[in-house]
Amino acid sequence: MSHDVVEVVLRAVCVLAAFLVLPLVVGQTEHKVMAHMQGRLGPMYPGGFHGWAQLVADGVKFAQKEDIVPIAADKRVFRLAPALGIVAYLLALAVIPLDAHVFGANVDDGLIWAIAVTGIGTVGTLMAGWSSGNKYALIGAMRSAAQLLSYELPLILSCASFAIAAGSLSLVGIAHAWTPWWLLWQLPGAIVFLVAATAELQRVPFDAPVADSEVVMGPYTEYTGLRFAFFLLAEYAGIVVMSLLLAVLYLGGWTGPFDGYLGWLWTLLKGFLFALIIIWMRVSWPRLREDQLQRVAWLGLVPLALLQLAITAVGVVLTA
Amino acid sequence: MSRPDQHKHGLVPGLVKGMATTARTMTSHAHTQEYPDVKPELPPRSRGVIALLAENCTSCMLCARECPDWCIYIDSHKETIPAGPEGGRDRQQNVLDRFAIDFSLCMYCGICIEVCPFDALFWSPEFEYAETDIRDMLHEKDRLGEWMATVPPPPATDPGAQ
Ligand code: SF4
Ligand code: SF4
Numbered sequence: 001m002s003h004d005v006v007e008v009v010l011r012a013v014c015v016l017a018a019f020l021v022l023p024l025v026v027g028q029t030e031h032k033v034m035a036h037m038q039g040r041l042g043p044m045y046p047g048g049f050h051g052w053a054q055l056v057a058d059g060v061k062f063a064q065k066e067d068i069v070p071i072a073a074d075k076r077v078f079r080l081a082p083a084l085g086i087v088a089y090l091l092a093l094a095v096i097p098l099d100a101h102v103f104g105a106n107v108d109d110g111l112i113w114a115i116a117v118t119g120i121g122t123v124g125t126l127m128a129g130w131s132s133g134n135k136y137a138l139i140g141a142m143r144s145a146a147q148l149l150s151y152e153l154p155l156i157l158s159c160a161s162f163a164i165a166a167g168s169l170s171l172v173g174i175a176h177a178w179t180p181w182w183l184l185w186q187l188p189g190a191i192v193f194l195v196a197a198t199a200e201l202q203r204v205p206f207d208a209p210v211a212d213s214e215v216v217m218g219p220y221t222e223y224t225g226l227r228f229a230f231f232l233l234a235e236y237a238g239i240v241v242m243s244l245l246l247a248v249l250y251l252g253g254w255t256g257p258f259d260g261y262l263g264w265l266w267t268l269l270k271g272f273l274f275a276l277i278i279i280w281m282r283v284s285w286p287r288l289r290e291d292q293l294q295r296v297a298w299l300g301l302v303p304l305a306l307l308q309l310a311i312t313a314v315g316v317v318l319t320a
Numbered sequence: 321m322s323r324p325d326q327h328k329h330g331l332v333p334g335l336v337k338g339m340a341t342t343a344r345t346m347t348s349h350a351h352t353q354e355y356p357d358v359k360p361e362l363p364p365r366s367r368g369v370i371a372l373l374a375e376n377c378t379s380c381m382l383c384a385r386e387c388p389d390w391c392i393y394i395d396s397h398k399e400t401i402p403a404g405p406e407g408g409r410d411r412q413q414n415v416l417d418r419f420a421i422d423f424s425l426c427m428y429c430g431i432c433i434e435v436c437p438f439d440a441l442f443w444s445p446e447f448e449y450a451e452t453d454i455r456d457m458l459h460e461k462d463r464l465g466e467w468m469a470t471v472p473p474p475p476a477t478d479p480g481a482q
Binding site for chain 2 (some may be wrong): 036037038055
């Protein structure tokens with residue numbers, strides 16, 4: 001009994017540590033990769049070696065800033081909103097397995113759980129936009145809600161494809177069912193997942209909700225200090241969650257050489273690869289207009305995801 | 321809806337081209353100049369600060385009058401040089417008491433330097449003279465004179481120049 005409690009606490013602490021460290025790694029990678037893609041060096045001073053401590057310094061700076069709540073804001077909702085995004089991705093990260101035995105919690109329907117809780121993050125964005133009492137925040141929040149509605153469908157359809165191919169809803173089960181043949185077979189689904197995940201994270205080219213030239217910072221316009229930092233943390237935690245999820249679904253997670261004891265490293269590396277692609281897209285592509293954004297979802301991704309479902313179904317029937 | 325040039329460069333080739341460009345930039349050398357660690361190499365004609373060669377200045381006031389910002393302050397007085405033992409007239413000479421430029425007002429137009437008939441003002445590429453108080457940007461004769469050491473030799477004239 002007490003042994004179980006210790007294990008649960010230990011796993012929770014590890015998930016929390018990963019939740020605090022991995023987004024910083026992704027954020028620092030973005031700082032440096034984006035800088036070099038733009039012919040710059042990026043942060044060089046904090047920490048001494050190539051500015052590795054830049055995000056730590058940023059955190060200290062955010063913690064020092066005044067916590068401002070606008071007079072017109074719906075204060076309780078305004079204060080609560082940043083927590084939602086954080087908690088949502090924390091819960092999602094808890095069920096993503098790094099190895100057959102390395103995970104926060106083993107949920108039988110882990111895929112459904114992960115997809116369901118990541119959607120909650122957008123509720124936080126919506127709350128932030130609505131409670132700020134600011135027109136830019138409201139427009140941004142509406143955009144973000146519209147975006148969630150249209151991109152959640154292809155995201156779920158592509159996840160369904162992976163689940164059908166594996167015959168399992170458990171993330172561990174899906175990764176176990178993986179074969180190299182999936183790389184081709186599930187490719188359209190993986191593309192749909194990547195694009196839809198980028199849209200759900202509101203990252204370039206789908207960053208209309210926070211487009212600085214149109215709506216200042218969208219739902220986060222009125223936020224300062226730590227609460228604003230929480231939104232940023234949620235964004236990068238979202239990248240981590242989506243990248244790891246795609247690594248488990250499409251690249252077989254820990255499958256690789258020496259996966260007996262290096263499995264977790266393989267999952268992290270594969271996830272990092274997708275995080276790099278998400279960063280790369282941000283640097284290379286312009287922002288989609290709001291109507292183009294809906295067009296991509298309904299005319300591009302949904303049909304592609306349905307096609308993938310059909311291909312998967314045929315494949316499963318033929319090989320069964 | 322679709323413009324003609326969209327047919328020439330489709331959506332996907334455009335996206336791939338964008339990613340290729342950023343990837344190429346990432347693998348090539350960054351353009352960043354690491355300024356405080358590495359001093360920049362400025363061309364000789366850089367307008368950093370104005371240096372004064374006080375010995376050449378005759379206090380003619382031309383620069384102060386032409387300055388669009390009126391940010392040059394000059395004080396001078398006349399001194400009489402008595403006639404020598406061989407006779408003749410006493411002569412008068414201008415002595416420069418104060419020459420100051422307020423760099424918080426100066427717009428680096430260079431008119432003062434152009435207008436000086438006696439080659440007393442020069443551009444120096446030196447630019448590290450920031451202050452925390454704007455009132456400290458008023459620099460007097462001595463400070464302006466110190467910058468003379470940083471004035472580069474005049475660049476060679478362009479080929480074909482007369
Ligand atoms: S550079 Fe122009 S503004 Fe500055 S002191 Fe000379 S004449 Fe005045
Ligand atoms: S124009 Fe030249 S000589 Fe005349 S006061 Fe100015 S610096 Fe001196």
